[in-house]
Each structure stands twice: as structure tokens, then as C-alpha cells.
Amino acid sequence: MTTNSTSVKTAAGLVKASRTAYTQKWRFLVVFVCVLFTTVSVAAQYDILPNPPKAETVAIDPKALAAAPAEVTTSPELPTKIEIPAIGLTQNVSNPNTTDVEKLDNALLTGPVRYPTSSKLGEAGNVIIFGHSSYLPIVRNQAFKAFDGIQKLKEGDLIKVTGNGHVYTYAVETVTTENATEAAIPLTVQGSKLTLATCDSFGEKTDRFVVTATLVDTTVLQ
Numbered sequence: 001m002t003t004n005s006t007s008v009k010t011a012a013g014l015v016k017a018s019r020t021a022y023t024q025k026w027r028f029l030v031v032f033v034c035v036l037f038t039t040v041s042v043a044a045q046y047d048i049l050p051n052p053p054k055a056e057t058v059a060i061d062p063k064a065l066a067a068a069p070a071e072v073t074t075s076p077e078l079p080t081k082i083e084i085p086a087i088g089l090t091q092n093v094s095n096p097n098t099t100d101v102e103k104l105d106n107a108l109l110t111g112p113v114r115y116p117t118s119s120k121l122g123e124a125g126n127v128i129i130f131g132h133s134s135y136l137p138i139v140r141n142q143a144f145k146a147f148d149g150i151q152k153l154k155e156g157d158l159i160k161v162t163g164n165g166h167v168y169t170y171a172v173e174t175v176t177t178e179n180a181t182e183a184a185i186p187l188t189v190q191g192s193k194l195t196l197a198t199c200d201s202f203g204e205k206t207d208r209f210v211v212t213a214t215l216v217d218t219t220v221l222q
Contacts, residue, residue, distance in 0.1 A: 077163030170213035
């Protein structure tokens, strides 16, 4: 009888202790949160909190790419499209096979034109592309605004020229204003270059904006 009574008292004590612990759990939790918050606050004040891991990032510097020109690894191709993300320019390119000035002028009425005797994409030399520009608020033929804004390009800006099977990426080297009667664009250069030229509609009739760039990458056309 005594043993049973002791067992009952022990069991009753355990039940009571469990109930007490259960009723005190929220108080314990509040105290724990307060201590944790205080500890973190003090650590932050003395700048001893561990730094969170940083996400790995890779920055690509077009100027660094321009310092190491890409090698020519494709067969010669004619340009079909030019894109310059920095100024939001996208234009189709035509390829007349004559140097007759009148015929070239007519071709420019449809958009940028590769000068026939200049280099092709994928070969050493200078790919020369001409285009009109106009800053009139309204023009009937949008081809007159084909090369608007190329004078705003900066060193390292990228120019993508699409050929028949590849996309050729060039990095801008120089942006200059030239006089067409005094400065000729060279056809023969070292490496693989791109030159864009357009009239300066704010200057003299012979003034031209000239952008030179060097090949930095070639990718297969998707």
C-alpha cells in the first residue's frame, strides 16, 4: 500500500512539474528572445558580427577586351546588320558592289552601307560602314537617321555586326570629327577594325563623325 501511495505521489509530482514547465515555456521564450536581441545589438555596436557571404560576381571590362584584339578565325562575310546597345541603334546593312557615288547615295537611302572596297567581316583590314544622320524632329525617310548618336559613343562601347554565319563584336577605340576633304579613312590597317562614318548635320557639309573600333569577339550566329 505504501509502495502504491509513493508511486502515485511520484507520478502526481511529475505531472505537476510538467504542467508548471508547460505554463512557463512562454516566459522562457520571451526571456530567450530578449537575451538574443541584446547580444546581437551589442555585437553590432562593436562591429563584431560575422559578415554574410558575398555573391560571386564577374565584371567584364570592354576596354580590357579591346587591349587584346580577337584573332580572325572565320571566312570573309558581308555585314547584314549592325547593333549598338549603348545608343539603342539597330540597322540593316546593304552591300553594293560598285563605288559609283550616285549609286552609293541611292543605297544610303535604305540605310547603312558597307563601302565596297573595304574589308569584309572575318578578315584582316578595315570594315567601313557609312550611314546618314539627321536631327530634324520629323523626317519622311527614317534611313536619314540611321546613324544618329554615334558621336556619343565612348571608348569601350560595344558594336555588334552580324554576318552570314557569325556575330562580330567590336570595342570602340576613338570617336572624332573629321573633314571629308582633308582626312581619308584608311582601307589598310593592322588587325581587324571597324569604322563607322556619318555626316555632322550641325557642322559644315564636309564634316563627318568617325568612330573606329577593334574586333574583340566572334560568335556563331544562332
